[in-house]
Amino acid sequence: MDDTKNNILEINHVEFSFRTYGGTVKSVRDVSFNVREGEVLGIVGESGCGKSVTAQCILRLNPEPPGFFEGGSIKYRGEEITTKKDKEMRKIRGMEIGFIFQDPMTSLNPTMKVGRQIEEVFVGRENISRKEVKQKTLEILQLVGINEPERRYNQYPHELSGGMKQRVMIAIALVGRPSIIIADEPTTSLDVTIEAQILDLLKELQQKTHTSIIMITHDLGVIAKMCDRVIVMYGGKIMEKGTAEEIFYETAHPYTAGLIKSIATLDTDRNQALVPIEGTPPDLFSPPHGCPFAARCDFAMQVCYDDLPEEYRLSDEHVTTCWLQHEYAPKVAIMMREIEEAAHE
């Protein structure tokens, strides 16, 4: 199992669902992983795979009701999160664990000054004066690369560009000096040049402050650039997890392989067609019995449709949840572009 000495966050068999008029949606179905001090952990997956819901579970940001925990535990430094009351969660939010949201355009209150919104992290906390709060705010604005912090402090969100707004979001997440920052697709709504700046900033800050980062994204490029370890999610479950090296170079799950094969790289030939993964994600109202990826998997077997696969450990960090690892399963080369050869074994 994972080396438990440095874990500050332990997530075990978490199941989270939402009650709606149309039924219960099982967004997170048995997810387990750990976060260590000072590391950057990536969670990658398609829209709707449950990665955002999982992340928000850590800070109990999902609306409850209609959301609720069907099972599992989340432990931050040994304390159980899933049973905490809102008042207790407030001590953790902002100060111990920070959150960066996806869309900076809509994530800031349009009627409140930017400086004030950063300072709000300190509202209701003990042992800190107004002066100190303002000072910290100006410092953090500087730290995230916003020039003229005094001037920006007094401005409103609509006076800032998209990139600057996201820097403010980072400032809000960081100002309380938390141990963990959860970044939920922080660069998805930004254009590429700004994205590069923001990612560099995050990396720089992470190295300076030794904060752990949980980086949620659907972009493998971001994973490659930023992450030490990676978790691949699909249909509310974890398909594969491991170090970034292992995920990219020793890919063990067909879904991960599909993701990697579908992107263009510097080595991709100009005339080569990109290989998408056909099909759409499963209906989470009544999820399939077996592996959620089976219907879209080139290597699916009858057992995949019948039963959920178990976890198979391939190294200290590398775990995959796939029937192909079973002794009965044929040996296949999942990273091959021409899959006919593999299927005809």
Add this chain to the structure above:
Amino acid sequence: MGKYIAKRMLISLVTIWVLVTVVFFLVRALPGDPFAGDKITPTIKANLNAYYGFDKPLFEQYTTYLGNLVKGDLGYSMKYPNQTVNSLLTGAFPYSADLGIRALCLAVSVGLVFGIISALNRGNKIDLLFVIVAVIGTSVPDFIMGALLQHFFAIKWGLLPIAQYKGFSYTILPSIGLGFYTMATVSRIMRASMLEVVQQDYIKTARSKGISKFRITWKHQIRNAIMPVITIMGPTVAAVLTGTFVIESIFAIPGLGKYYVESVQNYDYTLILGMTVFYGVFLILANMIVDILYGVVDPRIRIAGK
């Protein structure tokens, strides 16, 4: 911000001018003779004619009137030739103003509170109660509400005075009657707005900072939800204003509304003109204040207008 205000004022001025002109010509087109009363002797009639210039060409009458207006002179009432329009207005205005302000304050404050409580308790019995009150309120026109209030609370149960405006207890029923519809509308809009705002992303950001629910509701939710309510303040003031017409007659309050309706029925040209101008200016000023208020609450407007 200054530019913004100046622009609003210019439009307002144009509006007033158009209003006065339209009313002037419209009133001249009215059938009927304002001098059909028997108090008027032929000599007085001739004098009035000379003063108002009925024997002069229409255009001259118009320019004379405009000239007087700019000086603040609204002329003499035709029905009550001894009194100037100004004096009639200033006599009646305080009653209407008092009633209107009370009704407005009551309606807006109660409406906001109801709307907020309703939204925060969404789905349970409290919400249902407030929603039902709001729905009823928007289905009953103010004159019926006024009549009903008077019938039950004053006449049948004798709890409050029936009519007139002589003290605090006299103001209660008319204010409620006048303001109920507005209160219901404000409540509905505020509730809907609160529910919409709570879905916004910045509310989640606020939660992630670890601030209290109270502060989130107050500083983030209400502050943003109140916008649509302010937007309708202009028409709301207009509605309360026109509502006074009937409430004053039901409760026998000697305010402007009563005079206005009378002047229309009596074809008292100058009074009609004077009061229309007065109402028009009042409403335009009210709209301007609302626009300014909007700029105060929503910084996006404020800064865009610079």
Add this chain to the structure above:
Amino acid sequence: MSETTKTVSRDQFKILGKSVEKMESIARPSLTFWKEVWRRIRLNRVAYFSLILLVAYVLLAIIAPLVSPYKFDQQDASAMREGFSAAHWLGTDNLGRDLWVRVWMGARVSLAIGFIAAIINSVIGTILGGFCGFYGGKLDMLVMRIIDVIYGIPSLIVCILVMVVLGPGIQSLIVAMVVVGWTGTCRFTRGEVYRIKEQDFVAAARVMGEPTFKIIIREIIPNIMGLLITNLTMAIPGAIFQEAFLSYIGLGIAPPNASWGVLAKEGAKMLQVAPHMLFVPAFFICTTVLALNQLGNGMRDAFDPKLRGTE
């Protein structure tokens, strides 16, 4: 580790590959737009009930005066100000006229005025607003300025003035309300057309070479249709209120013709002596407005595509 706690057999491990039927999961059958709207309205009990109530009122307005033994202006000095009875279901007024018949005659007037005024307003407002929103430019500026000016004048005052000039009666009432009322729909339509015009699917249609006329018909109108109908439904109560108000202050319908406003006025005068004379028209005004509002709400929800799947 390749041991497993689940019981599996070797033949489950033959590679089958993707399953095309299973990979595209469609959760619900799709209906046409209008069928979907109707379905949602039917599910919304309050809106559905309101619709039935309104239909009932319209039918009664047409039929009741025809089958009643009394005429609306038939006076009976021996039966003045009576309450509810078997002979006079809703009682009589101070001239002995049967209130049941008068209510439904009044319904004809009030409902007709309400619908007609609202419809005319909507038509004018939509066409003008549509042009302004779509073409912009000088026409837009001119119309907006006109609306600003009209907006600045208390609408009821304009109504009153028009009524005084044109004299009482249904036509003048409708003219008065239209003069004032088209501005709301115009502004709204203009805003919506502008908003839709700027969206990507319209740009896509343009790029594909669709002529402007077709764009208006196929892209823009269907998207605002729902909101238009909802607005229309919500505009009728306003018209009914205005008619009631104007009649109440004596500028609307002239007696002995009836409208709900006229009945309310007569009832208010007799409030002490014969309260039912006010309560009866008040009840009908209020329930009609209530029903229209609830139906309007229901329609707005029914037309909102974002609410799909939440019932």
